[in-house]
Amino acid sequence: MRGIEANALSLAYGEALIIDNLDIKIPKGEITVFIGGNGCGKSTLLRLLARLLKPKSGSILLDGLMLNKMGTKDVAKQLAILPQGPDAPKGLSVLQLVKQGRYPHQNWLKQWSREDEEKVNKALEATQMTEYAEREVDSLSGGQRQRAWIAMVLAQDTDTILLDEPTTYLDMTHQIEILDLLFELNEKEKRTIVMVLHDLNLACRYAHNIVAVQDKKIFAQGKPEEVITCNLVKKVFKMECQITKDPLFGTPLCIPFGKGRCIAEVGASN
Numbered sequence: 001m002r003g004i005e006a007n008a009l010s011l012a013y014g015e016a017l018i019i020d021n022l023d024i025k026i027p028k029g030e031i032t033v034f035i036g037g038n039g040c041g042k043s044t045l046l047r048l049l050a051r052l053l054k055p056k057s058g059s060i061l062l063d064g065l066m067l068n069k070m071g072t073k074d075v076a077k078q079l080a081i082l083p084q085g086p087d088a089p090k091g092l093s094v095l096q097l098v099k100q101g102r103y104p105h106q107n108w109l110k111q112w113s114r115e116d117e118e119k120v121n122k123a124l125e126a127t128q129m130t131e132y133a134e135r136e137v138d139s140l141s142g143g144q145r146q147r148a149w150i151a152m153v154l155a156q157d158t159d160t161i162l163l164d165e166p167t168t169y170l171d172m173t174h175q176i177e178i179l180d181l182l183f184e185l186n187e188k189e190k191r192t193i194v195m196v197l198h199d200l201n202l203a204c205r206y207a208h209n210i211v212a213v214q215d216k217k218i219f220a221q222g223k224p225e226e227v228i229t230c231n232l233v234k235k236v237f238k239m240e241c242q243i244t245k246d247p248l249f250g251t252p253l254c255i256p257f258g259k260g261r262c263i264a265e266v267g268a269s270n
């Protein structure tokens, strides 16, 4: 199968089993979004799929090839990952960071090329980071820093892009811009995008395929319309909600219950 396929995957941190005998298929050329409560194992699963972590058991295939048998640079040419809360070395500029995305494409024969330069500039433009190129990553706001890291991942120019909470720290406008950018990369260039998102409603708008992770396993996987139900939200997020339709996109829209003001209360006080 093309895309990513993992079978009987398990991982433990010390004695604590976090991923338990899990099977997953990530379709090629689609956007897959992992959802689930805090600490359920989304980041661990994403890092396993990018080979940043070694499974306790099980296998992962990337386009039919055993991931653990591939060379490091070969993996990096096909798959880029933005981990959760990455740290840049002190004093590193945005440009230097983004240039690191080109590292897998270089060797002693092929030094820095015009193509590398173009990919870096394109990534800076796409994330609106060109004007910050000379700034130190450390000196940026949380949102600008996040965009700098996304630029690095884009510069790597891989068919598969894994992103762990790419919209965290971003204001609403930049959240939508980053998701639109990833959507466009998928639509126009058929890149496979796999990301962790916390916003269930944005996840439903952008995902072809939702993977709900819960209790070391996959609770459900499929199209947002098929997967997102009150029952899923109750089981996976321990929350009561109402599911309606996003008025713009027709995708599922989750309205959480809670103790906020309700219409009756607001009406009574007017």
Ligand SMILES: Nc1ncnc2c1ncn2[C@@H]1O[C@H](COP(=O)(O)OP(=O)(O)O)[C@@H](O)[C@H]1O
Pocket (backbone or CB within 6 Å): 013, 018, 036, 037, 038, 039, 040, 041, 042, 043, 044, 045
């Ligand atoms: N390096 C680590 N060592 C030990 N436990 C970890 C480590 N990383 C994560 N965990 C634990 O594994 C569980 C899953 O973490 P994580 O995959 O980061 O969850 P999520 O991304 O869904 O919030 C959590 O209970 C977390 O505390």
Ligand SMILES: [Mg+2]
Pocket (backbone or CB within 6 Å): 042, 043, 044, 084, 164, 196
């Ligand atoms: Mg996480």
